[in-house]
Amino acid sequence: MTGSAPPKLHPAAGGATHSPPMLSQALLIARLDLHRRLRDRSILLQVFLAPILLAVIVGGAFSGGGGNLDATIVIADADRTAVSGAVGAALTQTNTTDGESGGVTFETVPVANPDEASALVDSGAADAVIYIPAGYTAAVSEGEPAALTVVGKATSPIVTGVARSVADGINTRLRAQYIGTETAVRVSEQTGIPLDSAQLTEALNAEDVVVVADSRLTNTFNIMSFFAPGMAMIFLFFVMGTTARSVLTEQRDGTLGRVLAGPTPATAVVLGKAVAVYVLGLASMLTVYLVTTFAFGVDWGDPLGVVLVILAVVAAITGLSLIVTGLARNEEQAQSMTIIGTLLLAVLGGTFVYSASGPLSQARAFTPNGQALMAFIDLSAGQANWQDILPRVGIILAIGVVSGAIGLISIRRGLQP
Amino acid sequence: MADLVLDCRDLVRRFDSLVAVDGVSFGIGPGETYGLLGPNGAGKTTTISMVAGLLEPSGGTVTVLGQEITPRSTTAKGAIGLVPQDIALYPDLSARENLTFFAKLQGLRGSELATRIDEVLDIVGLADRAGDKIDTYSGGMKRRANIAVGMVHQPTLLILDEPTVGVDPQSRNAILESVDALSTTGMAVLYTTHYMEEAERLCDRIGIIDSGKLIAEGTREELVARLGDSTAVTFRADGPVEAVRGWRDDLSQLRTVSTVQPQEYGATVTCGHASEVVAGAFSAAEKRGVTIGGVDVTAPDLEAVFLSLTGKALRDGS
Ligand SMILES: Nc1ncnc2c1ncn2[C@@H]1O[C@H](COP(=O)(O)OP(=O)(O)O)[C@@H](O)[C@H]1O
Ligand SMILES: [Mg+2]
Helix, strand or coil, X not given: CCCCCCCCCCCCCCCCCCCCCHHXXXXXXXXXXXXXXXXXXXXXXXXXXXHHHHHHHHHHHHCHHHHECEEEEEEEECCCCHHHHHHHHHHHHCCCCCCCCCEEEEEEEECCCHHHHHHHHHCXXXXXXXXXXXXXXXXXXXCCCCCCEEEECCCCHHHHHHHHHHHHHHHHHHHHHHHHHHHHHHHHHHHCCCCCHHHHHHHCCHHHHHHCCCHHHCCCCECHHHHHHHHHHHHHHHHHCHHHHHHHHHXXXXXXXXXXXXXXXXXXHHHHHHHHHHHHHHHHHHHHHHHHXXXXXXXXXXXXXXXXXXXXXXXXXXXXXXXXXXXXXXXXXXXXXXXHHHHHHHHHHCXXXXXXXXXXXXXXXXXXXXXXXXXXXXXXXXXXXXXXXXHHHHHHHHHHHHHHHHHHHHHHHHHCC | CCCCCEEEEEEEEEECCEEEEEEEEXXXXXXXEEEEECCCCCCHHHXXXXXXXXXXXXXXXXXXXXXXXXXXXXXXXXXXXXXXXCCCCCCCCEHHHHHHHXXXXXCCCHHHHHHHHHHHHHHCCCHHHCCCEHHHCCHHHHHHHHHHHHHCCCCCEEEEECCCCCCCHHHHHHHHHHHXXXXXXXXXXXXXXXXXXXXXXXXXXXXXXXXXXXXXEECHHHHHHCCCCCEEEEEEEECCHHHHHHHHHHHHXXXXXXXXXXXXXXXXXXXXXXXXXXHHHHHHHHHHCCEEEEEEEECCCHHHHHHHHHCCCCCCCC
16 A cells, blocks of 8 residues: 555446356456466476377387387188188288288188187287178178177287278278169169179279278388377376366365356356366377377378367367366365276276277277277278268267266356355 | 345345354445444355355345346346455466456456556555565455455445455555545445454444344444443452352442443443442442452443344454
């Protein structure tokens, strides 16, 4: 106080200002949240430095010849049709002839049943097996459900992952081809002119199958393409607990009550916090993506596809972070929920062990990070393009929307007295 | 009563079986400073939390400028500025950053925003430290910044919840000066305190609250007039317990004495004729073998009003 007369205020006019729309309030809250978090060094470390550091370490360990996958994938053919034969031939064509510096080598082995296929892995003849069941070609050309089975070793999840995405690729391509030939088949039925199996084989052009196994899968394939996305998502989990921490801190400091005492609905607060954690998660994922791509030459695949998966999986993690916020009553609870959630998602989602079959592989489909990991593998190893991974992106987004809605409702219930 | 800025009717708030606020009704007119005076736990914070739309009333209504206030009435809350009892600021941000954020949430923009922030920083005397983090402020400075944020958007009704608790005398005076200055701006102010002197100095009207009930209301003069021409006389007395007890009974028999409040060493008496009562008290003490060590005569004030209404002291030590 200076002791001089205080400056005159204008007489208060009833409700001096119009309160701004909720969305711009949410953005104000998000901006402040980010501004404060970015001043906090531990967040910077978690979100940007640690992923880059890990990328450098892992990238260093796998750079050079050691970074290449050296594995044998056997196409176990129990179908033994012209089409299944063409698939095997197309894949073995991609094998490098010099055979010196590893890479994925494809072999075809005729088998009678799934057990024989599994035996190939057990005996060590194959690192992974893509089993084409009897009747597969027939089922595909009838438009009926049919699947290729992948058998892998628990100890080599990466090879199993490659095999699975190759199998997915074959299945997708053959079905696409089938739709193309369906018209021809229908014409053949209606006109009575028979369509022989040679024609069908030609229709199911083997060259298309080759596309799924181009040079990426051979000796230029980099293990980092598998590690990088999994790694990026681990750091995303760290971000998951920070929304709760931010809300609880503001509750303790009284600033949350102060915001709510103004013309700001609770929804704007939740939305603002969600936007902030989304931006942070996005920045973290993009950091790993860009650093591994430009510094280590990792090929994540179709950039548009990669960005779509990143946008979706960050949304899902944001949604889950709102659930943690809604449930946690104090920072200890938020922390333990985050740790438990992280471990659960990591195990179920295949971040630690990527099993191609069994209950875990089924659980993977229900976790956003598992879906994202599969989409990333499709993009890098399977050479899928962005349209191919849209169903996965849809599932991931759905998880985000549902968990976000649950979180919003439970937080609002907690905030409103 | 459409011309009231704030109108509370029959406010009730229960916490489980505890009735923290029990049928409180009062109104504040434009530019008026209203004091809610009561001891700790009386229900002041609970009352203003309902007024500010932070707490759902168990019963009754709050209207500000004719609009009902509930936790969901977001637009109407723009007319209210709340200065909470505890500091509610971002400690890692400067006063100016805090002010900017809360003012923008209220819808202030551009040059109006900048002007208002400078104005309130001047009012609370923080202009020269506005760029420093709240963390680095003294307790009194934090309280002043806390007040500045509550009034930056020029609310029609400013609510201050015990803004001087725990501050040094200098900051306390600064805070009282700035609240005093507000009364000239046309802002209606709701001020809670358990300090009688603050209520007397700042408030046009005062409501006395105890155990969740508004037990009296009026200007300072009106409230004191309720006592009639009574004066509070406090005796410090010593002697055998039985003797002191008997002496207190004697006091209540004296002419013009209305209440006798036992104290640990002695008693406080409200009476109409102080000198007569003092004389009577001394002669009674002599007969009982009680020694009177001191006499304190206070002219009627809000403390005495509270004492006569509740039979207890406004401040229990604090
Ligand atoms: N959230 C709450 N839960 C339970 N009891 C409460 C709560 N808030 C206040 N109270 C009780 O209500 C009464 C009034 O409290 P309060 O309004 O804070 O008083 P004051 O502000 O006058 O000191 C007290 O007995 C207090 O313990
Ligand atoms: Mg209080």
